[in-house]
Amino acid sequence: MKTRITELLGIKHPIMLAGMNWVTEPKLVAAVSNAGGLGILATAHLTPEETRRQIREIRELTDKPFGINQALFLPTSSRNVEIAIEEKVPIVNYSYGKPWFVEQVHEYGGKVIGTIVVARHAVRAEQLGCDAISITGHESAGHGGDVTSLVLIPIVANKVRIPLLAAGGFYDGRGLASALVLGADGISMGTRFIMTKESNIHPHWKQLILNATEGDTLYSNRFDGEPGRVLKTKGAEDMMRSLGFPIVKGVTGALHVKQMLGLSWRELLAAAFTREITEYGSYGPQNIFQQLRMAGGTIGQEKAIFNGDEKLGFMFSGQCVGGVNDIPSVSEVMERIVTQAEKVLEAAGKKYTRG
Ligand SMILES: Cc1cc2nc3c(=O)[nH]c(=O)nc-3n(C[C@H](O)[C@H](O)[C@H](O)COP(=O)(O)O)c2cc1C
Structure with a gap:
């Protein structure tokens, strides 16, 4: 073709x-x-x-x-x-x-x-x-x-x-x-x-996707600060329902990102105050709260991808999960x-x- x-x-x-x-x-x-x-x-x-x-x-x-x-x-x-x-x-x-x-x-x-x-x-x-x-x-x-x-x-x-x-x-x-x-x-x-x-995601998560219908996703900025779509799991629903800002998760995530990317304290702080240039790309994190949610989200994604953890982890998934029925x-x-x-x-x- x-x-x-x-x-x-x-x-x-x-x-x-x-x-x-x-x-x-x-x-x-x-x-x-x-x-x-x-x-x-x-x-x-x-x-x-x-x-x-x-x-x-x-x-x-x-x-x-x-x-x-x-x-x-x-x-x-x-x-x-x-x-x-x-x-x-x-x-x-x-x-x-x-x-x-x-x-x-x-x-x-x-x-x-x-x-x-x-x-x-x-x-x-x-x-x-x-x-x-x-x-x-x-x-x-x-x-x-x-x-x-x-x-x-x-x-x-x-x-x-x-x-x-x-x-x-x-x-x-x-x-x-x-x-x-x-x-x-x-x-x-x-x-x-x-x-x-060939995909490395945890077998339990592959099974969750096999069981999912087209309605089994959630779209919200609760997961990593940006409007995004994830598989509807117990953990993801809890994140949607939770009241208040997950500050501990955000700070833990920021420290994780610092280590993951080998950042200095200065670079980490600079990243926290980055403003997205909306003229050029998709919207992007625009304030410190979004950045903290995004940092916390890195841990949640790793827990899902590598451990198959559906309570503390979450995974981005499209509505087409309903049509993806094999591996x-x-x-x-x-x-x-x-x-x-x-x-x-x-x-x-x-x-x-x-x-
Ligand atoms: C498990 C998973 C992780 C993803 N991670 C990222 C990412 O890190 N950065 C990104 O720009 N998009 C990410 N995406 C979105 C994809 O790049 C792509 O836009 C999306 O999967 C296309 O929609 P589809 O899932 O319906 O094919 C991710 C998607 C999935 C399924």
Whole structure:
């Protein structure tokens, strides 16, 4: 299946692995790239040294194109992007901020993909020289905006000329076909890829997702300070109900983030008062309370991903949990989606009679 995205990125199938901290580690990234898609390594939770090591690890597992995904509001963000540039990573995908590195990436032939949740940020990303845009709809796991993919994709497609990836709610061939019809050139998936053999998430959590219906997610800023969607579990419902601000969780989380990213006290404090530049990216943490919730959220996510803890942990999950009913290999997922998309696109052409 050739689209503007496969041509631009040099991949076989128009499918991207969405960046997911702690989840899109080298094995999963390489599996997606080797299967003909675009594997993306999320680096926001990594120190610069870990970022370099994991990029090199991916190169040992695949010779196909891959990318990194970096949120731009953290103290380690610039250094992580610089390392990706030094290592000539083919694709740099960013969220939350201004892509100051577009020219540097273009110099070695790399491409930049901006992540957006509102149309005006897509226009800005194109003006700043981005090569493609990933559009995140409300159905999405994690930080989708207020508008659904169905509405957002054609609106963005009418406003920009660069290729588009649709994220949020895509998990099968009908979804890929619809995204193409709506004006996108490919899809980016998170929830579908966490439910694969190669994904490292805890088996208990995979079982929770297998049991879930499309109504079993919650969308709130209670989880990590940003409006986001998680799987509906006892722990997540408790977080929705709790009164008052979880200050102890926030401070414990901040200390955890300090250690995780190897930050100095000064860098930690500076991060706490970062203001998001709303002109460029998705909204982003705008005050210290959001930052504290986000810091506390890091511990909750790790508890879910690594320990399968549904009482104290939470995991980003999209509404498509209701349609994800098995745990195949990455290559099976890719083949299945592309084959079904081709079939339904052909069938759709025969479904109506002009007249
Ligand atoms: C377990 C999990 C973790 C995620 N972590 C991140 C993250 O760290 N940063 C980010 O920008 N998006 C994150 N996302 C969101 C994805 O990048 C992507 O936007 C989303 O999964 C697309 O929607 P879908 O799940 O319906 O495919 C995460 C998603 C999941 C399922």
